[in-house]
Amino acid sequence: MGSGLGYEKLMSIQLDDPEAKLISMQHFHGLIEMKKETAVFGAATTVNDVIAILASHHRMLPCSPGVIGIQTLAGAIATGTHGQEQILCKGIPIPQINCEIAIPFEHTREATLAIKSWADVHKKYLHYPFIYRATGQSKAWLNPAYKGPVCYIGFLVYVAEDGSVRDDGMATMHELQMILAPFGGIPHWGKHFQPDIYDFERLIPKWKDFLDLRAQLDPNRKILSAFLESVFKLNDAHYDD
Numbered sequence: 558m559g560s561g562l563g564y565e566k567l568m569s570i571q572l573d574d575p576e577a578k579l580i581s582m583q584h585f586h587g588l589i590e591m592k593k594e595t596a597v598f599g600a601a602t603t604v605n606d607v608i609a610i611l612a613s614h615h616r617m618l619p620c621s622p623g624v625i626g627i628q629t630l631a632g633a634i635a636t637g638t639h640g641q642e643q644i645l646c647k648g649i650p651i652p653q654i655n656c657e658i659a660i661p662f663e664h665t666r667e668a669t670l671a672i673k674s675w676a677d678v679h680k681k682y683l684h685y686p687f688i689y690r691a692t693g694q695s696k697a698w699l700n701p702a703y704k705g706p707v708c709y710i711g712f713l714v715y716v717a718e719d720g721s722v723r724d725d726g727m728a729t730m731h732e733l734q735m736i737l738a739p740f741g742g743i744p745h746w747g748k749h750f751q752p753d754i755y756d757f758e759r760l761i762p763k764w765k766d767f768l769d770l771r772a773q774l775d776p777n778r779k780i781l782s783a784f785l786e787s788v789f790k791l792n793d794a795h796y797d798d
Contacts, residue, residue: 558582559601559632569782582631600631656730657711657745658737659701662691665708668740675736682729684714698763701743710737752788
């Protein structure tokens with residue numbers, strides 16, 4: 558468990574399962590080693606603490622750390638979540654359910670025209686404008702940008718003070734994912750997505766390699782949740798022991 562910034566059920570467990578456990582990373586914190594050009598931190602060190610500790614050594618990160626300072630390094634790397642530090646002073650209601658779909662960069666225009674056509678018909682459905690950001694290729698196996706540069710197209714729905722979401726809110730999230738999936742869209746792992754919409758095995762070249770490695774490192778499925786089992790389809794015959 559990190560800071561709990563993930564939108565999905567990554568930390569959910571079955572309450573009636575006596576073997577289910579949540580592991581806190583809180584003691585893996587702080588600076589472990591400092592060299593001339595590198596620093597090693599515990600996985601549960603927050604971005605805010607990393608910045609403060611580096612500053613005390615007259616160092617800084619060589620890139621923008623994003624806008625969520627309370628996320629842990631492990632969480633930032635594992636799920637890629639970002640940004641809430643300034644949200645209260647910008648007049649934006651929180652919390653929100655956020656979704657981002659990575660589209661191969663060369664298909665950005667077609668995907669944009671598709672969601673524009675949808676928005677022209679459903680003018681009152683959007684809670685917030687579409688958000689675009691482009692990223693370069695990644696070497697991480699499950700990264701949506703593994704095959705090449707992508708453009709993330711983001712959208713969200715707000716959650717009311719009583720925890721409810723507008724009736725058409727989640728339906729909108731589903732419709733937009735259905736529109737973007739045919740363009741090779743892959744969801745941001747740390748945000749809301751509906752796994753059944755995506756053919757991950759087809760979309761991600763290293764999908765089977767990842768599942769094989771996961772099985773080697775955790776053969777008894779101790780570091781899994783029901784949600785991740787559904788995403789990885791671990792009950793399929795192909796993956797059964």
